[in-house]
Amino acid sequence: MAELTGAEARRLRLRAQGLHPGLPIGPAEAVGRGVALQGQDLPAVLRAIAIRSAPGTTVDEVRAAFDRGELLRGWTQRGTLFATTPAHYAALSSLTAHRSSTSLETRRAQLGLDAATIDAAEAVVRALLATGGATRGELMAAWRQAGIDTAGQRGYHLIARFALGGLMHWGPFAGVEQRLVATPPRAPSDPEETLAGLVRGYLASHAPATAADAAWWLGLPKTPVRAALASLGDELLRVDVDGVPHLALLETMDGPAPEESGVILVPGFDEVYLGYQDRSLIASAATQSAIVPGGNGVFKPAVLVDGYVVGTWRRSPRKGEEPCELTERTAAATRRRIAAALAAWPHG
16 A cells, blocks of 8 residues: 655646646547546636646637537536536446436426426427527527426426436537537447446546545445446555545556646636545635535635645636635745736636
């Protein structure tokens, strides 16, 4: 078993995440090596992909990868939107879509969506997909024209339902928003082999991490995830991080240890924070509360210093607002480096 300090583990995570050092790869490859990136906030995930791509990659170049069909967004895990590649979307959906769809049934009843309404809504969806898809607004308007009430959460629920059912996903852009387009039929696959590949991909892009982290991230029971981890055999390395058991892939531990990373800014909902069930390795309890104030489900952009979150920041602060709110004590020199990183942030 390898032994690591918390600082060493955080640096290894940054390297696995493609955040330090940067990799000379395009947006599709950056997402593909990470399997999937949290995507419920569209502007944030575009920036999360850009900072994991080759230096100089712009948000427009990331959007172009979606336009070419190299990337998409869909409800792949835990009923949450992720950005991923078509191949990983098919693999993830094959394991998670049924569980997520089942969890929607109670909500469907609460929203008063009966079978006849769902059938009528699906007919509208299929007609739009046959002609190239639609934006959210266009789909909602088509449903209302067909006499289907989309008020409250009904419209969103229907979109998620049909996406989880394999009908559609968020794909190319139409202005600043994405279009819902048809999802190709999913080819049959071996569940155990598929899960092993996804678990391996998770570790390759997130380790050191725990088995509980992997199961939570995938939204699957721990037992099959542990079996998938065991199937990796000699590829798997057990790692002790300040007394806490973690896992990594042997290949990702090769080579010199990563150097201190300095200041890194990440957008809201970033995988470096949300990619783990237990976030205590990279943030104190006070900082975790500041990132998602009041537990409202909205995760703020984070400031990392050598892989540890020291505060939050704003892309576009209002007049009178500070661009950065630090939750950890930092040296004056570090605060100057944070200010320089904020001033140099290239992604709008």
